[in-house]
Amino acid sequence: MRFSSLFTTTASASAPASLLLLLLGAAAGQQQKATFEQACGQLPGALGAVVPNATVWFSSFVAGGTNLSLADNNATCTQPSQAVTADMCRVALRVPTSNRSEISMEAWLPANWTGRFLSTGNGGVGGCVAYDDLAYAAGLGFAAVGANNGHNGTSGGAFYNNADVVEDFAWRSVHTGVVLGKRIANAFYGRKHDKSYYLGCSTGGRQGFKSAQSFPDDFDGVVAGAPAIAFNNLSSWSGHFYTLTGSQDSESFVPLDMWTTIHESILAQCDDLDGAKDGIIEDPLRCEYDATALACGGAGVNASACLTPAQVTTVQGVFSNLTSPDGSLVYPRMQPGSEATDASALYAGQSFPYTNDWFRYAIYNDPAWDPAQLNASDYAAAAAKNPGDIETWNGDLEPFRARGAKILHYHGQMDGIISSENSPRYWRHVADTMGLQADQLDAFYRFFRISGMNHCEGGDGAWAVGQRVSAQASLDPEKNVLMAIVRWVEEGVPPETVTGTKWVDDDPEKGVEFTRAHCRFPKRNQYSGKGDVKDPASWECVA
Numbered sequence: 131m132r133f134s135s136l137f138t139t140t141a142s143a144s145a146p147a148s149l150l151l152l153l154l155g156a157a158a159g160q161q162q163k164a165t166f167e168q169a170c171g172q173l174p175g176a177l178g179a180v181v182p183n184a185t186v187w188f189s190s191f192v193a194g195g196t197n198l199s200l201a202d203n204n205a206t207c208t209q210p211s212q213a214v215t216a217d218m219c220r221v222a223l224r225v226p227t228s229n230r231s232e233i234s235m236e237a238w239l240p241a242n243w244t245g246r247f248l249s250t251g252n253g254g255v256g257g258c259v260a261y262d263d264l265a266y267a268a269g270l271g272f273a274a275v276g277a278n279n280g281h282n283g284t285s286g287g288a289f290y291n292n293a294d295v296v297e298d299f300a301w302r303s304v305h306t307g308v309v310l311g312k313r314i315a316n317a318f319y320g321r322k323h324d325k326s327y328y329l330g331c332s333t334g335g336r337q338g339f340k341s342a343q344s345f346p347d348d349f350d351g352v353v354a355g356a357p358a359i360a361f362n363n364l365s366s367w368s369g370h371f372y373t374l375t376g377s378q379d380s381e382s383f384v385p386l387d388m389w390t391t392i393h394e395s396i397l398a399q400c401d402d403l404d405g406a407k408d409g410i411i412e413d414p415l416r417c418e419y420d421a422t423a424l425a426c427g428g429a430g431v432n433a434s435a436c437l438t439p440a441q442v443t444t445v446q447g448v449f450s451n452l453t454s455p456d457g458s459l460v461y462p463r464m465q466p467g468s469e470a471t472d473a474s475a476l477y478a479g480q481s482f483p484y485t486n487d488w489f490r491y492a493i494y495n496d497p498a499w500d501p502a503q504l505n506a507s508d509y510a511a512a513a514a515k516n517p518g519d520i521e522t523w524n525g526d527l528e529p530f531r532a533r534g535a536k537i538l539h540y541h542g543q544m545d546g547i548i549s550s551e552n553s554p555r556y557w558r559h560v561a562d563t564m565g566l567q568a569d570q571l572d573a574f575y576r577f578f579r580i581s582g583m584n585h586c587e588g589g590d591g592a593w594a595v596g597q598r599v600s601a602q603a604s605l606d607p608e609k610n611v612l613m614a615i616v617r618w619v620e621e622g623v624p625p626e627t628v629t630g631t632k633w634v635d636d637d638p639e640k641g642v643e644f645t646r647a648h649c650r651f652p653k654r655n656q657y658s659g660k661g662d663v664k665d666p667a668s669w670e671c672v673a
Contacts, residue, residue, distance in 0.1 A: 249328050
């Protein structure tokens with residue numbers, strides 16, 4: 131059974147929807163009200179023609195307020211349970227995608243359905259269902275779907291000698307979940323959804339852009355955060371830090387605690403470029419850090435916290451673009467600003483696990499490949515192979531634009547996993563490919579730089595913008611990217627800024643420390659010189 135057979139019986143898919151609607155209507159006519167819970171229990175019997183060749187594992191009612199056990203969730207996903215805020219019907223199923231690959235997917239169908247559909251994404255190279263995002267969306271009345279990306283757990287080992295699993299990871303898992311998820315929602319509610327949305331960050335951000343590029347009919351609105359686009363080159367870049375630092379006993383290695391000193395040095399050079407010394411760099415693109423400021427023996431340099439010549443070279447390398455021998459760009463530099471909190475991810479003197487898995491199992495099919503030997507020939511090999519067109523670098527979004535769909539793209543400026551400088555590069559790539567000026571691009575694609583946000587969440591700045599349940603400070607579209615895309619799609623009101631919230635100690639129960647309105651690219655945030663730097667009114671978006 132090939133994947134294409136899942137999409138050849140669209141006519142039959144409408145019959146079970148009508149059948150379920152008649153069932154509920156008959157119950158009401160007999161004054162035997164069919165409850166939501168009963169309808170959920172009856173759903174598997176109605177799905178045979180809706181999701182052909184799929185195996186429905188279960189369909190169960192989950193009451194709002196439940197701490198849902200996820201006992202079957204892969205242990206490496208480290209999520210044994212999920213808080214559920216609204217009554218919903220949870221449907222889980224297995225869907226073959228080829229004769230040697232399959233996805234596991236879930237549909238969360240809320241009782242308070244708004245007519246909206248939403249797909250979630252994934253993270254890293256893993257196959258962990260985004261249960262937090264499912265709960266977030268379903269709690270807000272979206273019929274939500276999520277899948278395991280074609281394999282279970284956080285490892286990419288399932289890619290080994292199986293290009294179909296790689297293809298699931300590259301695009302097919304999300305697209306299959308969307309196509310079948312819409313059918314399931316249609317069958318359950320007895321009618322088609324009104325609007326369709328996507329929400330994801332990191333790999334999830336890449337999946338959102340992949341959908342816009344390759345499947346423009348899937349979504350009316352996409353929220354894509356810190357996207358792992360230029361994926362093969364990103365994998366090369368993530369791995370090259372090990373070749374820069376060497377192992378922890380190398381003379382080029384920079385001790386992890388030294389990165390706090392480097393961060394302070396970066397702030398000394400760049401913090402006030404935005405007009406305010408507040409510990410947050412609004413526009414890292416303007417920061418050209420010179421690590422020689424910490425060179426041992428320099429004037430005023432603490433001899434117990436300084437950089438040797440070899441270490442200066444390492445730090446300069448971290449904040450330099452990765453290029454090929456001919457000088458062409460592989461991937462942009464790490465932006466200055468994230469190093470204090472995220473050094474352990476990329477600069478710890480060991481290979482990056484996602485790079486290891488991608489090259490060993492998806493590019494070379496060689497478990498013995500040595501990440502310490504990563505070099506320009508590997509960069510080229512990954513880019514050339516580009517399995518499943520996972521690079522996600524198509525700049526022509528005209529089919530997506532033509533149907534009136536919208537993209538809200540955001541990226542944290544303290545991101546220590548995916549350089550925030552790759553996002554404006556893609557924005558410019560779209561503008562150049564489509565021949566559009568900024569105001570023309572704004573009509574359907576807006577990009578916001580979130581100062582002080584780490585990878586997808588957390589950080590020193592006002593990072594909570596409603597991108598996930600843990601970042602929900604408000605449902606006001608001015609302060610919530612999910613609600614902003616809904617308002618843009620359904621009311622035609624685009625977001626001018628995205629206002630983020632910073633809680634005291636990142637604990638919502640301790641209250642708000644400050645908020646800040648983040649500008650849409652290519653504008654940048656600048657302190658006006660008047661008022662408290664924690665007052666959003668003290669900042670302005672400038673060209």
